[in-house]
Amino acid sequence: VQSSYGQQVKVDQVGYLPDAPKMGVVVVAEPATGFQVVSLGEREVVYSGTLSEPVDDESSGDTVQQADFSELRDTGRFVLEVDGVGQSYPFRISSDVYHGALVDTLRSYTLQRANFVIDDPLTGLYHGEAHMQDAEAEMYFSDDFHQEGETLDMLGGWYDAGDFGKYTTPGAISVAQLLLAYEWAPEAFTQGQMLFPEEVAEAAGDTDLPDLLVETQWKLDWLLKMQRPDGAAYHKVSGAEWPSMETTPEEDDQTRYVYGMSTYGTGILGGVMAMAARLYEPYDPDYAEQLLAAAKDAFEYLEANPEPYFREDEDQNSGSGPYDKHEDAEERFWVAAELFKTTGDARYERYLDEHLPDYFSEHPEAISWLDALALGHWAYLTADEPDPDRYEEVNQALMDSADAILEQVDRDGYNTALTPDQYTWASAKNAVALGNLLLMANAVSPDAAYEDAALDQIHYVLGRNATSYSYLSGSGVQQVQNVHHRTWHATGVYIPGLLVGGPNDHPGGDPLQKELIEGGDVPPAKAYLDELPSYSTNEYAIDYTAPLVFALAYFDRFERD
Ligand code: 9MR
The missing domain is CATH 1.50.10.10 (Glycosyltransferase)
Incomplete structure (x- = not known):
């Protein structure tokens, strides 16, 4: 599921409400400046804006800038593009988005x-x-x-x-x-x-x-x-x-x-x-x-x-x-x-x-x-x-x-x-x-x-998080795939609507997760594995x-x- 899309430019992969704030998070190596929201299909620029100043985010270790496009109230399907960085996964704006x-x-x-x-x-x-x-x-x-x-x-x-x-x-x-x-x-x-x-x-x-x-x-x-x-x-x-x-x-x-x-x-x-x-x-x-x-x-x-x-x-x-x-x-x-x-x-x-x-x-x-x-x-x-x-x-x-x-x-x-x-x-x-x-x-x-x-x-x-995963099965583009769930695994049927545990840097007895944490410098917000055995993060x-x-x-x- 991982692709170059969506790894640096992060959005709620389901989307946003017309009446509420809309913000994407951009992970940067060098400060970036401008962003656009582009409609899917027509590929029209429907909104352009300027990113916030970079901040060092403690939980993820990422340097991030925010792209605020709250003013955009058009409904439809869009991507967020950031000059010199990349583009997000697609998302919707609609009042029934959730x-x-x-x-x-x-x-x-x-x-x-x-x-x-x-x-x-x-x-x-x-x-x-x-x-x-x-x-x-x-x-x-x-x-x-x-x-x-x-x-x-x-x-x-x-x-x-x-x-x-x-x-x-x-x-x-x-x-x-x-x-x-x-x-x-x-x-x-x-x-x-x-x-x-x-x-x-x-x-x-x-x-x-x-x-x-x-x-x-x-x-x-x-x-x-x-x-x-x-x-x-x-x-x-x-x-x-x-x-x-x-x-x-x-x-x-x-x-x-x-x-x-x-x-x-x-x-x-x-x-x-x-x-x-x-x-x-x-x-x-x-x-x-x-x-x-x-x-x-x-x-x-x-x-x-x-x-x-x-x-x-x-x-x-x-x-x-x-x-x-x-x-x-x-x-x-x-x-x-x-x-x-x-x-x-x-x-x-x-x-x-x-x-x-x-x-x-x-x-x-x-x-x-x-x-x-x-x-x-x-x-x-x-x-x-x-x-x-x-x-x-x-x-x-x-x-x-x-x-x-x-x-x-x-x-x-x-x-x-x-x-x-x-x-x-x-x-x-x-x-x-x-x-x-x-x-x-x-x-x-x-x-x-x-x-x-x-x-x-x-x-x-x-x-819209440090791993780019949607932790809810069935929602978003980069959905969790290997949920620690016996019925799912034994039947091979993907079950939507399950929220997994998510990042966890206190894995207890979970061997796979322990290996990840002990293996080095994993920031808390990235202490996550979309792997079947990782019951402390992916159940x-x-x-x-x-x-x-x-x-x-x-x-x-x-x-x-
Ligand atoms: O969700 C529970 C978490 O708060 C505890 O720290 C953890 C360890 O005791 O257990 C979690 O609950 C699991 C439960 O013990 C057994 N069924 C699966 C639950 C989710 O992993």
């Missing part, structure tokens, strides 16, 4: 369904019912409710990533961001938009639900199964060994176990249930009631068990990921705040006041399974009657975080939200999620600079794509007033 990527990312969840026949005419992906042994997943340990070896029905849900594990925390945090996307822009989510494969449409029946809520219900139903009768959440369902990359889902017939339990996961599970209760209510009040009861059970468990707890099972990381977190304050904050928003019951606000008073003013970080505080803050800010002083604290904390992110974007040669030390596991997800924090700040205190910088993070993952996961769904839905057909 729509295809939005649909791809949404569909990717359906294609990740476990225990379900996938027969998708759009991608050609096929696999039969697999991991049906989840109907009898074995308890790995005993607790007050089940004996070790007892079997539980754990059918349903999505596979986590390129592996076949099903994990409570990334699952619930993904659903939460999809539901938030829906709550923010319900008009972006319609029936029929996800072009469901026939089996999915049939199973959904004659519901009034928009497709997105059909799909999130598939995961929510599984999450409900992960909850114990006392409200606590089991951690994951997986086999004890990693299957080889050549294994199709059907071939992985090893016993599946229910592992672990955690208070942080109980908080996340409760938070998403409280949020979902509100959103399913207009369509299905009975289901909403069930979701709300699950949220309350999770909360009550946490209220009765104030100490953080994360259960480590021997053997539990030999065939699945750890997703370990040994603190839980952020997740407690979220479930209480989300219940406060959904029910209006002052009891939940009291809990925050009494047990987590410092967390109102704690600076929120990018939403992830490791930290759900931003979701808690957002719920509190949008609850009906928050305490005015507490509201101010939360508001200030969000503004402080947003302004720090904005500073980084301004400093960065590529307008990326990641600081040089943030190119770690799942950096692409974190860039987008940092952008989403800016959208939250903008919703509270509107400022176009927040929106623009959030959009910059979409540009970053879609190719996809449901929680990587989720913040991108939120951002793409926000900017789909975006217009500036």
Whole structure:
């Protein structure tokens, strides 16, 4: 895929919105001056401009100049040409420029369904019912409710990533961001938009639900199964060994176990249930009631068990990921705040006041399974009657975080939200999620600079970056090709809509990536390999794509007033 195009002159390879800033990044050896935007086909110069002064970008080690063509509002297909340097990959300008990527990312969840026949005419992906042994997943340990070896029905849900594990925390945090996307822009989510494969449409029946809520219900139903009768959440369902990359889902017939339990996961599970209760209510009040009861059970468990707890099972990381977190304050904050928003019951606000008073003013970080505080803050800010002083604290904390992110974007040669030390596991997800924090700040205190910088993070993952890769499969010219994904690799079918982890200079045990990092001077933003074995940079996961769904839905057909 690599070509001389697009390596020095970088653009969002999907494109730009007529109503938003448009900027390309030029990597230079010697300072350059002029640039043109040229229409494809007619090859007319539709815009000419002057590059910004060169800057040394710390994360990439590149000397870069920016080409700002925001004034160009014509729709169409273009390339960016820079005198004496070269030309970019083609890109579009159009108000629906991100729509295809939005649909791809949404569909990717359906294609990740476990225990379900996938027969998708759009991608050609096929696999039969697999991991049906989840109907009898074995308890790995005993607790007050089940004996070790007892079997539980754990059918349903999505596979986590390129592996076949099903994990409570990334699952619930993904659903939460999809539901938030829906709550923010319900008009972006319609029936029929996800072009469901026939089996999915049939199973959904004659519901009034928009497709997105059909799909999130598939995961929510599984999450409900992960909850114990006392409200606590089991951690994951997986086999004890990693299957080889050549294994199709059907071939992985090893016993599946229910592992672990955690208070942080109980908080996340409760938070998403409280949020979902509100959103399913207009369509299905009975289901909403069930979701709300699950949220309350999770909360009550946490209220009765104030100490953080994360259960480590021997053997539990030999065939699945750890997703370990040994603190839980952020997740407690979220479930209480989300219940406060959904029910209006002052009891939940009291809990925050009494047990987590410092967390109102704690600076929120990018939403992830490791930290759900931003979701808690957002719920509190949008609850009906928050305490005015507490509201101010939360508001200030969000503004402080947003302004720090904005500073980084301004400093960065590529307008990326990641600081040089943030190119770690799942950096692409974190860039987008940092952008989403800016959208939250903008919703509270509107400022176009927040929106623009959030959009910059979409540009970053879609190719305007130091490697020139679009980290989203199926989008852009230089798309990722060798995603670490078993079903993809074993079937040979390219699956669109998957966001990979991206650059990571802390590769842990990933041998290929370690070799790259130890081999020499690799700048953080270039610590990336589009190679199948590079699981620390080139795996996809449901929680990587989720913040991108939120951002793409926000900017789909975006217009500036
Ligand atoms: O996304 C996870 C990342 O934040 C962690 O640092 C990393 C190591 O624990 O694990 C990542 O998650 C993987 C999970 O453990 C197993 N399924 C695939 C996930 C994506 O690589």
